[in-house]
Amino acid sequence: MELLCPAGNLASMKAAFNAGADAVYLGLKNDTNARSFAGLNFNEQQLAKAIVLAKKQNKKIFLTLNTFPKPGEESRWYQAVDIAADLGLDALIVADLSLLDYAASKHKHLPLHLSVQASATNLAALQFYKENFNIERAVLPRVLSMKQVKDLAKVSPVDLEVFAFGSLCIMAEGRCHLSSYVTGQSPNTGGSCSPAQHVRWQDDGDDKLTRLNEVLIERSSKDQHLGYPVVCKGRYLSEHTHEPQHLLESPTSLNTLSLLPELAQAGIRSLKIEGRQRSPAYVAQVAKVWREAIDSYLRSPEQFVSQASWDQALAKVSEGQITTLGVYARQWQ
Amino acid sequence: MKISLAPIHYCWSKADTEHFYNQVAQSKVDTVYLGETVCSRRRELKFKDYLAIAHQLSDAGKNVVLSTMALIEAQSELTELKRYVDNGQWQIEANDMAGVQLASQAKLGFVCGPTINNYNRASLELLHKQGMTRFVMPYELSKAWLDNVMTPKPAFEVEVFGFGHIPLAHSARCFTAKHFNLNKDNCQTICQQHPKGLLVQTQDNQPLLRLNGIQTQSARCINLLSELDDMKQMGIDYWRLSARSIDDLVIAEQAFEQLAAPAISKADELQSHELGINQNTQLDCNGYWFGQAGMTSQTS
Numbered sequence: 001m002e003l004l005c006p007a008g009n010l011a012s013m014k015a016a017f018n019a020g021a022d023a024v025y026l027g028l029k030n031d032t033n034a035r036s037f038a039g040l041n042f043n044e045q046q047l048a049k050a051i052v053l054a055k056k057q058n059k060k061i062f063l064t065l066n067t068f069p070k071p072g073e074e075s076r077w078y079q080a081v082d083i084a085a086d087l088g089l090d091a092l093i094v095a096d097l098s099l100l101d102y103a104a105s106k107h108k109h110l111p112l113h114l115s116v117q118a119s120a121t122n123l124a125a126l127q128f129y130k131e132n133f134n135i136e137r138a139v140l141p142r143v144l145s146m147k148q149v150k151d152l153a154k155v156s157p158v159d160l161e162v163f164a165f166g167s168l169c170i171m172a173e174g175r176c177h178l179s180s181y182v183t184g185q186s187p188n189t190g191g192s193c194s195p196a197q198h199v200r201w202q203d204d205g206d207d208k209l210t211r212l213n214e215v216l217i218e219r220s221s222k223d224q225h226l227g228y229p230v231v232c233k234g235r236y237l238s239e240h241t242h243e244p245q246h247l248l249e250s251p252t253s254l255n256t257l258s259l260l261p262e263l264a265q266a267g268i269r270s271l272k273i274e275g276r277q278r279s280p281a282y283v284a285q286v287a288k289v290w291r292e293a294i295d296s297y298l299r300s301p302e303q304f305v306s307q308a309s310w311d312q313a314l315a316k317v318s319e320g321q322i323t324t325l326g327v328y329a330r331q332w333q
Numbered sequence: 334m335k336i337s338l339a340p341i342h343y344c345w346s347k348a349d350t351e352h353f354y355n356q357v358a359q360s361k362v363d364t365v366y367l368g369e370t371v372c373s374r375r376r377e378l379k380f381k382d383y384l385a386i387a388h389q390l391s392d393a394g395k396n397v398v399l400s401t402m403a404l405i406e407a408q409s410e411l412t413e414l415k416r417y418v419d420n421g422q423w424q425i426e427a428n429d430m431a432g433v434q435l436a437s438q439a440k441l442g443f444v445c446g447p448t449i450n451n452y453n454r455a456s457l458e459l460l461h462k463q464g465m466t467r468f469v470m471p472y473e474l475s476k477a478w479l480d481n482v483m484t485p486k487p488a489f490e491v492e493v494f495g496f497g498h499i500p501l502a503h504s505a506r507c508f509t510a511k512h513f514n515l516n517k518d519n520c521q522t523i524c525q526q527h528p529k530g531l532l533v534q535t536q537d538n539q540p541l542l543r544l545n546g547i548q549t550q551s552a553r554c555i556n557l558l559s560e561l562d563d564m565k566q567m568g569i570d571y572w573r574l575s576a577r578s579i580d581d582l583v584i585a586e587q588a589f590e591q592l593a594a595p596a597i598s599k600a601d602e603l604q605s606h607e608l609g610i611n612q613n614t615q616l617d618c619n620g621y622w623f624g625q626a627g628m629t630s631q632t633s
Contacts, residue, residue, distance in 0.1 A: 069455075143505040
């Protein structure tokens with residue numbers, strides 16, 4: 001089982017490897033990836049340096065090309081594929097059909113992972129991508145229960161990667177337009193979910209207002225722990241309740257430590273940690289806990305028990321300091 | 334350009350659904366997309382019920398396309414999808430790549446629905462090779478994007494979502510059930526009691542979303558009636574109406590009349606707005622078409 005960590009920059013990558021990550025995923029400094037926040041990501045020189053460092057430690061690097069090329073601007077995305085092939089990256093994480101086609105036909109030896117943004121949640125969809133582009137692995141969107149993950153793993157023609165820890169995206173990834181509906185920038189085309197320039201916090205007496213492109217998505221007390229503001233985790237009024245509620249989801253993080261044995265037995269190839277926009281300290285903390293947990297499981301699968309100290313350490317770096325099994329637990333749905 | 338009718342996004346009773354399609358049979362709609370696309374727990378109408386309606390609409394001269402689910406998670410849902418693909422008479426609208434795969438395996442033509450990620454011409458050409466005869470532009474894309482993608486003119490048809498609440502996202506979680514302290518496995522099909530979805534407003538009372546089971550829609554309603562002439566000139570083949578209720582079939586009549594009439598000038602159009610032809614503008618939006626945030630409203 002691979003521990004796959006996020007690397008927003010070189011410092012995060014080093015932190016991840018030092019803490020025991022087997023691989024990292026990262027993106028280029030442009031709109032070819034869906035985390036195009038200022039100050040994040042890698043230019044070509046930094047990427048080359050990262051590869052040297054990773055190879056020395058026998059670790060892997062996957063390049064995230066998880067946005068969809070815009071008409072007339074496709075060349076930037078094709079170049080990114082060529083860069084990855086030329087630098088000898090370990091895999092490309094891709095969602096767009098034309099990019100998969102380009103990579104599969106031009107760079108036959110470059111392994112392809114299907115990005116979560118492609119939103120493949122079932123056998124037929126996985127078969128489509130395997131038969132047409134020979135993908136090796138697919139990242140599952142956070143919409144399947146643990147039972148559905150197990151059922152799919154039994155028949156999947158490709159390796160599966162699941163989200164193990166991090167901010168909880170509750171919509172089928174790659175097919176959510178909540179952020180673009182409010183801000184005009186789409187994660188699919190190179191923006192990000194709740195782009196930072198559209199977020200505004202404002203004091204109002206004892207309250208704090210959170211606005212996204214001037215739309216009020218939260219009114220909270222000043223001492224309340226808040227996650228990064230996204231539309232799906234705001235508090236709103238429904239037609240017939242006048243108390244503000246988290247009508248979709250509250251600010252929580254996904255933590256599947258307790259599911260580790262089930263994920264391992266299902267044959268899940270890779271455990272993905274979310275958070276390329278988070279600090280090297282976050283990456284180090286999360287990777288350390290998960291390394292310990294995976295090693296503990298592998299040493300004696302039968303005796304595995306999730307440690308309270310692990311959960312406590314992870315809760316500290318979680319949104320709202322709350323964690324959930326989220327979609328994996330049928331009850332949550 | 335022709336008028337098409339989106340599949341019903343809400344959970345209506347069997348009687349209401351049948352009544353609706355009786356009216357559709359007599360409407361100016363050319364093409365009808367039919368079927369449950371949101372949640373497989375909605376079982377008011379079964380496969381055979383949809384086929385009966387499809388026959389009725391075909392007999393009335395409508396082109397029928399069987400729409401399939403947007404989010405397919407379980408093997409049972411794939412089995413149901415295969416029944417739709419193998420219906421032997423009508424094309425399907427694939428709203429998940431599973432639909433593309435099964436139709437392509439069966440060597441059947443299909444319509445690529447708006448929830449499949451199509452963001453460039455090369456991807457569309459790939460799908461065309463797999464059997465795609467028509468694609469519905471993803472909701473968040475714009476006129477400028479479409480202009481670019483339609484040059485040179487493609488061999489497949491193009492459809493644009495012109496009216497209705499925008500399906501913005503799909504989740505495993507049923508938000509309607511959650512709101513009533515139910516979980517999905519025991520949802521009591523509570524969404525049937527909300528035939529237009531449930532309005533969600535911000536804490537300063539701005540309408541933002543509509544909860545429709547596992548689907549989250551825009552509170553505002555896309556209204557691209559005023560863009561019909563432009564769309565016709567662009568060579569768009571279908572203008573899609575998503576009805577919020579049976580009353581919205583009047584929008585199809587308006588669109589049909591507008592298409593049949595000689596192109597009106599922008600000044601005339603403004604006047605027709607003032608006369609109240611385009612009612613409910615306060616909750617309309619068209620931002621996506623103009624490359625803006627979807628919820629905004631622009632004047633062309």
